[in-house]
Amino acid sequence: MKNSLPDLRERRGLSQADLADDVGVTRQTINSIERGRYDPxxxxxxxxxxxxxxxxxxxxDPDG
Structure with missing residues (x-):
């Protein structure tokens, strides 16, 4: 599944670790979602x- 998570995160000046802390997951989970290797x-x-x-x-984008 295609996603715009890296763009959203970077526009707000957040690291993967910052975002992970905000939503209660690991940095590795955010990384996997951004790379399209894991669907949340x-x-x-x-x-x-x-x-x-x-x-x-x-x-x-589920069609991506």
Whole structure:
């Protein structure tokens, strides 16, 4: 699944570790999501959308 997580994170000046701490996962999880190697749970997708004040669809593209 394609995602815009790296762009969103970098625009806000967050490291992967910062974002991981904010949403309660490891830095490795954020890295895997950004590389498209791991699809987040629905709960994590909502947490990420909440963190960036956007919709899940603004971060993740299931057709990508």
């Amino acid at each position: 749970s629905l709960e994590l997708a909502f947490a990420l959308a909440d963190r960036f004040e956007c919709r899940i669809e603004d971060i993740f």
